[in-house]
Amino acid sequence: MKKMGDMLLRQEPFSEIVMGNTAIVRAMVEAGTRVVTSYPGSPTPEIAAAVASIPKDARPFYFEFSTNEKVATEVAYGAALNGHLSTVFFKSVGLNVAADTFVQLSLMNIIGGMVVVLGDDPGANSSQNEQDNRHYAYLSYTPVLEPANPQEVYRFYLEAADLSRKLCMPIILRLTTHVCHAKEKVAFQGWTPQPADDTPRFDVANGPYIPITRLVFPMKARALENLEKVAAWAEKSRLNQVFDHGNRKRGVITMGPPCLSLLDVMRDVEEKPDILKLGVVYPVPRESVVRFLREHQEVKVLEELDNELEKEVKAIAYDLGLTTRVTGKMDADDWMGEYTPDKVRQVMAKTWPDLVPAPVAPPVAVEAVPDRPPQMCPGCGHRSAFHAIRQALAGTDITVADIGCHTLGFLPPYHMGQLLMCMGASTGMGSGLSLFNKTRKVVTFMGDSTFFHAGLPGIINAIFNRHNITMIVMENGTTAMTGHQDHAASGRNFNEVTDKIPIRRILEGLGISHISEVDTYQQEQLGKLVQEAVAVEGFSVVIARHPCMLKFTREQRRRPDFTLRQVEIDQETCERLHVCVSEFGCPTFTLGKDGSVKVNTDLCIGDGSCLQACPTAAIGKPKIVNKAG
Amino acid sequence: MKSYNVYMSGVGGQGIGMFSEALVRAADHAGYTVKAVDTHGLAQRGGIVVSQVRIGETVHTPLVSRRSADLVIALERHEAQRALIEMTATGGVLVFYDTVWQPLDVRLGKAPEVETAQVEALCRQLGVECARVFSPDLPDTRMQNIAVLACICRRNLIEKVSADHFRQAMTDLMAGGMLENNLALFDRELQRN
Numbered sequence A: 001m002k003k004m005g006d007m008l009l010r011q012e013p014f015s016e017i018v019m020g021n022t023a024i025v026r027a028m029v030e031a032g033t034r035v036v037t038s039y040p041g042s043p044t045p046e047i048a049a050a051v052a053s054i055p056k057d058a059r060p061f062y063f064e065f066s067t068n069e070k071v072a073t074e075v076a077y078g079a080a081l082n083g084h085l086s087t088v089f090f091k092s093v094g095l096n097v098a099a100d101t102f103v104q105l106s107l108m109n110i111i112g113g114m115v116v117v118l119g120d121d122p123g124a125n126s127s128q129n130e131q132d133n134r135h136y137a138y139l140s141y142t143p144v145l146e147p148a149n150p151q152e153v154y155r156f157y158l159e160a161a162d163l164s165r166k167l168c169m170p171i172i173l174r175l176t177t178h179v180c181h182a183k184e185k186v187a188f189q190g191w192t193p194q195p196a197d198d199t200p201r202f203d204v205a206n207g208p209y210i211p212i213t214r215l216v217f218p219m220k221a222r223a224l225e226n227l228e229k230v231a232a233w234a235e236k237s238r239l240n241q242v243f244d245h246g247n248r249k250r251g252v253i254t255m256g257p258p259c260l261s262l263l264d265v266m267r268d269v270e271e272k273p274d275i276l277k278l279g280v281v282y283p284v285p286r287e288s289v290v291r292f293l294r295e296h297q298e299v300k301v302l303e304e305l306d307n308e309l310e311k312e313v314k315a316i317a318y319d320l321g322l323t324t325r326v327t328g329k330m331d332a333d334d335w336m337g338e339y340t341p342d343k344v345r346q347v348m349a350k351t352w353p354d355l356v357p358a359p360v361a362p363p364v365a366v367e368a369v370p371d372r373p374p375q376m377c378p379g380c381g382h383r384s385a386f387h388a389i390r391q392a393l394a395g396t397d398i399t400v401a402d403i404g405c406h407t408l409g410f411l412p413p414y415h416m417g418q419l420l421m422c423m424g425a426s427t428g429m430g431s432g433l434s435l436f437n438k439t440r441k442v443v444t445f446m447g448d449s450t451f452f453h454a455g456l457p458g459i460i461n462a463i464f465n466r467h468n469i470t471m472i473v474m475e476n477g478t479t480a481m482t483g484h485q486d487h488a489a490s491g492r493n494f495n496e497v498t499d500k501i502p503i504r505r506i507l508e509g510l511g512i513s514h515i516s517e518v519d520t521y522q523q524e525q526l527g528k529l530v531q532e533a534v535a536v537e538g539f540s541v542v543i544a545r546h547p548c549m550l551k552f553t554r555e556q557r558r559r560p561d562f563t564l565r566q567v568e569i570d571q572e573t574c575e576r577l578h579v580c581v582s583e584f585g586c587p588t589f590t591l592g593k594d595g596s597v598k599v600n601t602d603l604c605i606g607d608g609s610c611l612q613a614c615p616t617a618a619i620g621k622p623k624i625v626n627k628a629g
Numbered sequence B: 001m002k003s004y005n006v007y008m009s010g011v012g013g014q015g016i017g018m019f020s021e022a023l024v025r026a027a028d029h030a031g032y033t034v035k036a037v038d039t040h041g042l043a044q045r046g047g048i049v050v051s052q053v054r055i056g057e058t059v060h061t062p063l064v065s066r067r068s069a070d071l072v073i074a075l076e077r078h079e080a081q082r083a084l085i086e087m088t089a090t091g092g093v094l095v096f097y098d099t100v101w102q103p104l105d106v107r108l109g110k111a112p113e114v115e116t117a118q119v120e121a122l123c124r125q126l127g128v129e130c131a132r133v134f135s136p137d138l139p140d141t142r143m144q145n146i147a148v149l150a151c152i153c154r155r156n157l158i159e160k161v162s163a164d165h166f167r168q169a170m171t172d173l174m175a176g177g178m179l180e181n182n183l184a185l186f187d188r189e190l191q192r193n
């Protein structure tokens, strides 16, 4: 078996099939990065998985999952002020959380260098929105490099690290979902480990590091100057690339994955437009754009999500009085979704119908296949919780979701969690919903990782301002949705065993008097506790606890003495009331055409949380089945 | 080979990731340039998991366009039908493992389960070759994907990618008892008609 950890530390040059999220870790090693921080969020957590594949003692840099993206950014920044090249990575919306710190970075003389790796998510594959984080680059005067594939992820990180170190400024490496997860054979250079210099080199003389009053302006001036330097560098950078097809009429300015889609869409086109692919997407290399505009009569700006580049190109053309016809976004559709080859074909067909025919997707006349939304896993403690809580509440009560696996409770058959915003927002929104409200109870949900991430301010506010809501902490011991990263109450951090920070004691310390807790598999008891809690005037809490069963089952299966248990339905006793399928809703239960219910033996983990759901006790206790794990 | 597009689909938990990685590595061992991409994250919670693999020198993006997959592989019957409708090129091949993980609406009694015959009929209608895989005696349901891999190899669906390339790929990815069991099953399934 090829070991990823060994590969990432290999000293001689090599090629290997890796995804973007792995390639970047090799680049960190080669660049001499000393500190890497993060908070988990798709599409980036596999970067940490690659880091974890290197044994801790062999790891050439320090890594931590911080409690949230803002803290992660601060840790990386602090380390860089001591002279260590640092990197922070997180998902798109993570930048909103980090923003208060992030927007200041460009004002600072970051002597070690700092790369901010963003995992943007065009198409909202696994995010609450598809925000285009290039806007933050403009807001904060921070350059952006944007690779299109794993080979470029590796190369661009090395460039970003180098630039950042030389100019002592932050550089954004903007990845998108299908760059993070794309796989191809990447050619890596050799690596010679260098002795690390641990000297804490922080010195106020390198500053100022205090942006207040009149000091803000020289600091801002420095940020703007740096941006000029990067712009000059960008003109010569090989990260920008021209595909010269000898077409003097038409050209396309694009970047990243949309460029790959374009190249494929244009494969069989006779008069291929020339392409200017920008690798440095902010600041836009002005001279390169001018040259390209002058060389073509019509230029299409092909960019995913928002129209930053289009505005730049049009402004340049206007400034110089160029007659080149520049076309960017043509309708709202162009602003939405990932620029897959299908999408790019559509966009290009709208732009130049003579060049690219509109896609003809002959509809297949056949009954649609039922949707398959994601759902809670077999045995999930959140399912038991929702099943019980739904019965404990009145239909008119308001339930507020937060981010995490339990968000999926909004789906049928539970309909628990009727509104969602972002991490930690449930308590604040719930507090607002409780004002003037004497008739409808407000119940909010929150996962344990979220509790630490951004949950506390809303909770403290609810106590401080005496809001009348009930919070249910969905405690499963891990950051489940993003792949089981440890958090402050897990008893481990990325590197070692730690003391758990108990959520209950935090809440007690805040002075909450009504706190109850229960394992979610005790459904009846949970229902009772919720009814008691909502009857309390003020802020009450129920801690609904059960370990993540996906994580637990995976761990169990690795044990040599593992035996699989599963439940069975006694068809004699079963009265086909369908509570197990239509209300409890474990995916293990399948509905036969004749109305019978069976257990899917591919799925059942024998947790037995379903037994209580059956009014006729037709679900038998989990029994050992003759299947190896 | 100009370019060859593979679209794989299954349900979170079925092992699409490992399957795709094996295919990518087998094609690489056969000397092809390969690009691939998996869906990760949210979709894994019992949702649809997709992997796309494109083989060929002239390929830039790993993303397969609609109705242009030369080979569609599905590890579940509903996903076979869905991918067949959305992705298979005329003249393409569908290989699917005929197990059912009922989608939500089927379990709720709001939609009928897709039947094997429907998948086969649609293949005929679309001019797609259909290969149904089903091995009732697998030691572990999580080895269904090996049975599918063996079917692809047995039928020579990817030009020049041989059994040895698949074995090499599996050896890259697994070790110990797991590797032995999977190799043994692969070889056993290769003998199937």
Ligand SMILES: Cc1ncc(C[n+]2csc(CCOP(=O)(O)OP(=O)(O)O)c2C)c(N)n1
Pocket: A039, A040, A041, A042, A069, A091, A093, A094, A097, A127, A128, A403, A404, A405, A406, A423, A446, A447, A448, A449, A450, A451, A474, A476, A478, A479, A480, A481, A482
């Ligand atoms: C600002 C921000 N960072 C990260 C994420 C990614 N994310 C989605 S779900 C989730 C897990 C939250 O964990 P927890 O609250 O413990 O709930 P669980 O999934 O374990 O039920 C995270 C981190 C996000 N959506 N927003």
